[in-house]
Amino acid sequence: MLETLNAQPADALLALIKLHNADPRPTKIDLGVGVYRTGDGDTPVFGAIKAAEQILLDTQNSKAYLGPEGDMGFVHALIPYVFGSDFDRSRVEGMQAPGGTGAVRLAVEVAARAGAKRILMGTPSWPNHAQIVSAVGLELKTFKHMTAEGTADLEALRAALADAAPGDVVLLHGCCHNPTGVDYTNAQWDEIAQMVAASGVLPLIDLAYQGLGDGMEADAYGLRKVLAAVPEALVAYSCDKNFGLYRDRVGAFYAVTSDADALAKAMANGATIARASWSMPPDHGAAAVRLILGDSALTAQWINELTAMRARMAEVRERLAAAQQIGPINMAPLGSQKGLFSMLPLSGEQIMALRERHGVYMAGSGRVNIAGLTTGNIEAFVAALKDVAG
Ligand code: PMP
Missing domain, CATH: 3.90.1150.10 (Aspartate Aminotransferase, domain 1)
Structure with missing residues (x-):
């Protein structure tokens, strides 16, 4: 066979x-x-990761299963960094995923289960985006990410959104666009937030490089602007670059809604998809990130390393x-x-x-x-x- x-x-x-x-x-x-x-x-x-790993080595007394959502302490510790310290916590919930890749996969599958048919995406993009969309069985509609002058092509995004149909999802890189390095300016994000809200499409924001552009807060500008303008969104997050954890596969999938029932359903669907895919995400790297974010000295050490x-x-x-x-x-x-x-x-x-x-x-x-x-x-x-x- x-x-x-x-x-x-x-x-x-x-x-x-x-x-x-x-x-x-x-x-x-x-x-x-x-x-x-x-x-x-x-x-x-990272030195901060080594220190957190030492704490894990000294204090972790069980490796019993956690569940398909992984380490929720890790998932919640990231929320103020990603969404902002004043974000309405009742609107957001998340679950751990094996890397940003696992998070993108969960987001696309949850969107498909919610009835999404098409993903709108600027190209060129990270090649795995198209592979994941195709593996989940959704249609991909591309538009140009970059102008010939090497700036972000807002007109192409505007045209794609104007042409969008109900059930469409728009996939946006939150910062540090892969492969072009061409990000939307803050003024463009202000417009994008309004455009996305007016179009009614579901935004899926992939934030895989927070802190590698202009800093942790600055790199979240676009994501936060869009989330402030729309009732619902999905976020795929990776800690593999900003904590240097690559092979430990550390990511998180978040849903943002204005409806508690929809949020619970998004998470329940994410959990069943995870259960049938990898059952549970790998623990070690996420546990190290949780320890860093729960300790102000380790957090400062990590931020210094990221700044360098x-x-x-x-x-x-x-x-x-x-x-x-x-x-x-x-x-x-x-x-x-x-x-x-x-x-x-x-x-x-x-x-x-x-x-x-x-x-x-x-x-x-x-x-x-x-x-x-x-x-x-x-x-x-x-x-x-x-x-x-x-
Ligand atoms: N999204 C983008 C845009 C990426 O470039 C990458 C990987 N480099 C990922 C997601 C996934 O990252 P990982 O699975 O390694 O966490």
Whole structure:
């Protein structure tokens, strides 16, 4: 029977990791997979996480099952950070999920069970968004996320919403857009909140990089604006970047409603979907986050570590922007783009030439992981870009 399965394309980004690992050149540069790196090229465990893990090691006396909703102390501890300290807590409830991926999956499945037929989404987007929408069996309607000038394309979003039908969901990146780094400005979010409210579509906000753009509060601006304007919304959250927990798979799915009965039903449906998918989310990373957020000294330590990450990425962006113009590529916008990623308008041949001639590894889309650049390799990267595109 299994021989009848269709072959599947290899995951391009995972294949890139293998190619990079096999390259013997010591000067090679990995701008592929989306993890933060220090100026030394490492992806260390946060000190605050290590401290919380030590507490867990010393005090955790059971690993008995928690339930499909996971660690509710973790889920509730995040609420003031995501929704704001003054958010009406009766409007929101959540559950833990295996990473932001699990949270997006839960959100899309709950929307489908509530009768959603279509997801409106700006492209390019994180490739897994489209895969999840398709796996759940919903239709995807795309619009352009970015203008040719490299700004967020509000008109395309406006047109998509004007064309929306009842039962549509609009998927928005809360901050640090993957893969473009092009976020909506606060003034644009003000408009988006009104546009979404007027359209009647259900917003699904994916917040996977809070704190990596302008800070924890600033990065929640758009989400909070939209939630203040609409009666209902879904949120998919990831702690895998802002707590450096990647492989521990730490995320949360939230529903916001104006009706207690709808909120309870959203959670009950989320729980049955979780039960039939992974039964319960992995505990360890979420427990560590709960301990950090419940202790002011650990919270301050975590915020300091997050601030240092953001400062390093800002410095790299500033240096890239200083290159100004490389052939047809305007480097200046990279300075104001947000988060781990930006996209360079390179052809497939140029991306291959960067790999073969210079050992620079980046996704075929031209997406670069800003944190892959360090004081030690940024000049070489700019020189390589000049060689292939200048
Ligand atoms: N949403 C977006 C936009 C992402 O870029 C990612 C992953 N990089 C995720 C969700 C999921 O993150 P994870 O499952 O690793 O927590």
